[in-house]
Amino acid sequence: MLATCLAQGTSGSPTVRVMSRDTQALLDTGSVVTLLRPVLAGGKAGEPMEVACVHGGTRTYDTCHVVIRTPHGVFTAQAGIVPNLPVPLLIGRDCPIFRPNKVWHVDGYDKLKPFGIAISGCIDGYSRRLMWLSSDSTNNNPAVIARYYLQCVSNCGVVPARLRTDCGTENGDMAAIQCSLREDHTDEFAGPLSHMYGTSTANQRIESWWSIFRKQRTQFWMDLFSDLRDRHYFNGTHEHKCLVWYVLLGIFQKELDEHRELWNNHTIRPVRQSLCPSGKPETMYHLPHRFGGRDCGFQVDPQVLQEFKDLLPPTNSLCGDDNLQYFANLERQSQLAPPINWPAAVDNYLTLKEMAGL
Structure with a gap:
């Protein structure tokens, strides 16, 4: 157990x-x-x-x-x-009071940060459904994390009863929005109690999922980038990270989207001595009545969500517009086609690196 x-x-x-x-x-x-x-x-x-x-x-x-x-x-x-x-x-989860949208667990994944790619993820504690799995040049910007949260709440149409994160400053805006959206409710976790701070390692629902994620997906990318570094095609400088981000982020995010879809539709096997339901996360999340449960989320006004989105500052890439525009110009000059898979993306990276003299 x-x-x-x-x-x-x-x-x-x-x-x-x-x-x-x-x-x-x-x-x-x-x-x-x-x-x-x-x-x-x-x-x-x-x-x-x-x-x-x-x-x-x-x-x-x-x-x-x-x-x-x-x-x-x-x-x-x-x-x-x-x-x-x-x-x-x-x-624990053997208690049947856990239901979809009871607790969302949010955390950042930094294993690929040395190579310019930062990941943020959120998982529903009951159904184990991945709510979002997104990559960018940073997962330390509070506005970036808050936008992930707001987009997810907008897609689901509900705000979770509780949100659990670590104490990082990147979670501050999201935590404040969560508490604000829940301030008019009357349950025991309304308002400030709708958000929980704790250490990242103790946020085990998402923490344990990261270990699965590494085995199934990110270990390949870690090995790929390490190989580029060992062959002296990547040296960890800001410019190299920006080029990796520019060339590979689209392909990488596509893989994250595919992995999220596969995870949410795979079957979780029963656990002995546990009352936590087994089945597909997508089904357990959207059809909790089949498992003796109910949705614990709270309806939210789309107009209110838009007002919060408008209050957030712009989320610009850490690479800066000048660097990205420079790489885009080189790409046009060399007539490189947008990569459709990781080998093509690596080829584009090497070509642009040589043209830029990095």
């Missing part, structure tokens, strides 16, 4: 009842299972449970069957008994 290794505080955590005791709980869609402190254990003993952290280590814990009463209903869970758990009760 995959579980969180550190809870990020209990601010805004709901009060629930475990058996006959009231306690604070932390909802964590990054954890497959529910965990609790020994003081709350009291139900029928269950089989020992192996809990694996996303960072590596695995430990075995005793378990017990407990009844947990929440503001959204009552459920039974086989919970792991963890002596040093930072919170009294950590509710």
Whole structure:
């Protein structure tokens, strides 16, 4: 079982009842299972449970069957008994109160940043549907991340009940917009509580997905760029990064779009001892009633979204218009055709690099 290794505080955590005791709980869609402190254990003993952290280590814990009463209903869970758990009760994805748009997990992926390409991603905690997977020259600009968020909310027509990010300054505009869009609602996570800060490593729903993403997609690009560097065709300078971005970003984003489509329509297999549904992320997100759930998103006025978009500053490339125009002029002079795949893009990169004297 995959579980969180550190809870990020209990601010805004709901009060629930475990058996006959009231306690604070932390909802964590990054954890497959529910965990609790020994003081709350009291139900029928269950089989020992192996809990694996996303960072590596695995430990075995005793378990017990407990009844947990929440503001959204009552459920039974086989919970792991963890002596040093930072919170009294950590509710994982085996709790059926997790639903589409309950929590969106946002994070940046920096493995390709040394080569000029930065990625931002967001995943729905319940369905595991990728909400966006986008690349640009930066993922540190708050306006860039806020535009990804606003475009996604506009496409979905709803704002999530909660948004979880790390403490990076690039998330500030998005967090403020999320809280503003939720300020007039009356649920327990309305307004400021609709956004959660935590460390990137503890945001395990998206963090664990990045490891899958690397194996299936980005390792190839890391090896490709490393090969260019080893052959002295790439030296890490600003100009080289800008040329990579200019030539390869379109092809790379196309691959991200294809990967997002494949992921959202692949079948997630059932996990033993977990009540979290299995199936295709796209289906679990759009048809939650088939899995005994409901959409937790809140409708949003398109006009309000447009007003926020208008308030954001322009998001210019880090490469600057002059550099991009220079590369475009060289491309026209050499009559290079726009690349349709990565080999063609690499050929264009090498040709333009030579023409520019980089």
